[in-house]
Amino acid sequence: MSDISVSVTRDYEPTFGDYFALLKPRVMSLVVFTALVGLLVAPVSLHPVEAFAAILFIAIGAGASGALNMWYDADIDAVMRRTAKRPVPSGRVEPGEALAIGVGLSGISVVMLALATNLLAGFLLAFTIVFYAVVYTMWLKRSTPQNIVIGGAAGAFPPLIGWVAATGSISVEAVLMFAVIFMWTPPHFWALALFMRSDYDDAGVPMLTVTHGRKATRNHILAYTVLLAPVPVWLALTSVGGPVTLVVAVALNAWFLVGAYKIWRRDEVMAEEDNFKVEKAFFRFSLYYLFAHFGALLVDYALKAGGVI
Amino acid sequence: MDLKATHGLHHRRFSRNVGVALTLVFFVAVVFGLTVVKVTNGEAVQGFDHTVRPELVPVEGN
Incomplete structure (x- = not known):
């Protein structure tokens, strides 16, 4: 019996690294670092496994919002030298795949962070993802020169989420x-x-x-x-x-x-x-x-x- | 369908599939680790099951 009936032909077969690049690893490194500091300096200490999971899911949430950003911004990324080589504008990853990965990882990261730490941390991560992907990427970036000022809030949340993950309060x-x-x-x-x-x-x-x-x-x-x-x-x-x-x-x-x-x-x-x-x-x-x-x-x-x- | 026709596809996707598999194994390990920590650090998890257990009786003054 053979169930293999669908095969999508594409010139380039995306690698695991191409999908990983959707998560903006360099931005993620800053997110991991600042969230870790926020979590460590908090007056309440988490079990190391919980702390590790918290940082992991904050990073995945940040990566998910990066994937959603790449999905929506593929048209402008393609004309900018700095971003033209990103997976979607360069054609290595389909826009729909970036969207699916972004939405899927957003859900997983928010739910898992809430389960691993507390509801407020999960809510703040969800808010950050929506803020970056919808408020900044879809709305402000293309409509106001203050895009950077307000969009910067999304990047500022990780240490606060790290703190909340440990303490449960702001x-x-x-x-x-x-x-x-x-x-x-x-x-x-x-x-x-x-x-x-x-x-x-x-x-x-x-x-x-x-x-x-x-x-x-x-x-x-x-x-x-x-x-x-x-x-x-x-x-x-x-x-x-x-x-x-x-x-x-x-x-x-x-x-x-x-x-x-x-x-x-x-x-x-x-x-x-x-x-x-x-x-x-x-x-x-x-x-x-x-x-x-x-x-x-x-x-x-x-x-x-x-x-x- | 001739299986040979899919060999190239399998070969090209091998590293990606390995990456996804390792990611899933890692995710399972994280969830398992979290579960162990939550259960061992949490409140007492035993419930009333028709048998007298002195440790479940609230101590006066607490």
């Missing part, structure tokens, strides 16, 4: 961890938009650089960096902070402010002359900035656990 420390990422996202992406010049124009994405011009973007980077600076310092002064977090917060924010000020002072002629050296350096530094802040929280946590402070 507190000021969790909100401040959220606020650090939320306020950090706009300058980070606007710096990228400054030197990935034609990409967003070509795709018709209303980035601030496209709608309000590059000078306005430089102003916004400075303004948001000024607003961001006190948040990590405040976080360092709460129960999860400590001397390491405080030193890192003061030093890195001073550095970040100087970078934003340099960007603000420059114009397009200067930027073109040195091929956006300052903007690229600011963007690169912004990546270390986030890792360093959350890493510092971990160091302070370890120092407290070891009885050093």
Whole structure:
């Protein structure tokens, strides 16, 4: 007996890695790290297996929202150099497959996180996925230059969810961890938009650089960096902070402010002359900035656990 | 249908199928681990079954 009657012919057979790439592994690494910090520094400790499951399902939820984003944004990803090689726009994975994986993993991750930890954590993960896939991807990204500002909230949720997974409630420390990422996202992406010049124009994405011009973007980077600076310092002064977090917060924010000020002072002629050296350096530094802040929280946590402070 | 016709397909999809299989095994292991932890860390799971068991009787003052 043979039941094999359907065979879809396609030029390229997607690999497991192609499907995994739908989950945006690089974004997931940041999600895992920040969620882990949120979970560890919380005053309630989970059993290691529960903690592992919580981080795993938060990461899968983030990956699922990435797959939904790739499904919906395949048209604009295809025209941007930075994203043209993603699985859907490059034709390696069918859009329908990305949608199915995104929806399926969203459901699994939310239910499993709620079962492994608590309902509030599961609800927050569901809210994050909907926020990123629907509010940001389907609505704001293509309609307002504030897309990055509001969409950044989705990326800011993981440490808060990690905290809630451990404690079952939201507190000021969790909100401040959220606020650090939320306020950090706009300058980070606007710096990228400054030197990935034609990409967003070509795709018709209303980035601030496209709608309000590059000078306005430089102003916004400075303004948001000024607003961001006190948040990590405040976080360092709460129960999860400590001397390491405080030193890192003061030093890195001073550095970040100087970078934003340099960007603000420059114009397009200067930027073109040195091929956006300052903007690229600011963007690169912004990546270390986030890792360093959350890493510092971990160091302070370890120092407290070891009885050093 | 000649089975040989599907050999190429099977070969091309082998690594993907292995990946999916390993993912599922991993998922089962996580669910099993969680279940063990939840059961061992939780409240007493035994119920009334028509046999007197002193440990189920609430202690006065608690």
